[in-house]
Amino acid sequence: QCLESGHQAIVFLNRRGFSPSVRCAACGAVAECPACSVALTEHRGQGALRCHYCDFHRAVAIPCPACGSAEYKRIGVGTEQLEQSIDESFPKARVARLDRDTASGDGVEAVLDRLRTGEIDVLVGTQMVTKGHDIAAVTLVGVALADQSLAFPDFRASERTFQLLAQVAGRAGRADTPGKVILQTYQPDHPAVRLAAQHDYESFYAEEIRDREEVGYPPFTRLVSVRVHAGAEADARSATQLLADVARQHQAVADGAVQVLGPAPAPLVRLRGRYHYRLLLKSPDRKLLRNVTAHLAARIDQGLPPTHVTLDIDPL
Known part of the structure; x- marks a missing residue:
């Protein structure tokens, strides 16, 4: 219906390539x-x-x-395969793809200019297609695998999913013609998906802030992320365990005022040939958290197995 009426569509999938x-x-x-x-x-x-x-x-x-x-x-499916599938399903449509494989630098604007001038009917892409493009003829936005970012092991996964879906949905219906957004999801009842589809920012905030308070995550606590990486996994693991033991010896941790989570392998335990482990410190008391962090920094200065350690306060 969108193409028959002379309008344009954007299909978003945050996976490059043909198959993941x-x-x-x-x-x-x-x-x-x-x-x-x-x-x-x-x-x-x-x-x-x-x-x-x-x-x-x-x-x-x-x-x-x-x-x-x-x-x-x-x-699985990536943007390259999705572009091919849409091209085969709608042979008369002019289909293009916008991701890091097809455009960089000035090439991004070249593709968007073709969309603005009506040379593209359907644009398939990654997050490059979501960033504030105001194109009046785009009246349909499709989001494939809308819930995939919810699986990321981070307390902000719901917030980031809601933000991304709201952002990409905002590309449809920018002019007088009403827009339509279609979300493909395995979790239609998840608040991040359901409320993004309804453009209900206030309800999402209310649910998210309640969940954060229940489990003690920001803004109700402060965090320090301790990240350790080394060429040998045994070195990364032993250094992170040592730092966890040192942190737990601090009186603030013993009293329960500062919580130590971990150590644990990072979600990507091996990256560019190095092994990554992490530790998380959590507390509502900023001063006590700073004291424990200083206690760790002093131990790091004394030397560890051959590793690189980063103390990230209030990690983003």
Whole structure:
């Protein structure tokens, strides 16, 4: 209906590439980056599997390192595959893609100029398509996998999901013609998804602030993130455990005024060949939290296993 009426559409998916991962059809092994604990993403246009963190890449069509099979299965959908699917479903539509693989620098504005002048009917893209573009003819916005960011292990995951969905939804109906937003989600009742679809900022804030207070996260507490990385996992793990033990010896922790969470591997435990562990300090008392942090800093100055340590106060 949107295309038949001469309007334009934006389809948002925050995953680059053709498929987020590929699996051996014979043994099930997933192609992984040798330097990072992540799956390699297939980029069909480049004929490569690529790591989005360290940029390692290799050819797609090589035998499986585990069993030698040359057959593999694609897992998931990226913007490249979504663009192809829309192009096949709407052969008369002019479909384009905007992500880091297709545009950078001035190239971003070149694609957006084509959208503004009506040379593009459907624009598929990552977050590049969400950033404040005011295009009157865009009356339909689709969001694929709208809830995927909720799985990120961060207390702000709901807030960031709501913010992103509200931002991308705001691209539709910027002029006199009413806009329509379609969210594809496995969690339609999640407050971040449901209330973003309703543009209900106040209700989302009320729910989110209540949940934060119940579990003791900002703005009701202050945080210090202790991040440790090393070339050897044993060094990263032992240094983080040592710092956790030192923190727990402080009187403020013993009294329960400062909470120590961890140590634990980071969500991406291996990144660019280094192993990452972390520790979290949490307290409503800023002064006591600062004292425990200073206690840790003094121990770090005395020397640790060969590691790099970052103390991040009020991490974003």
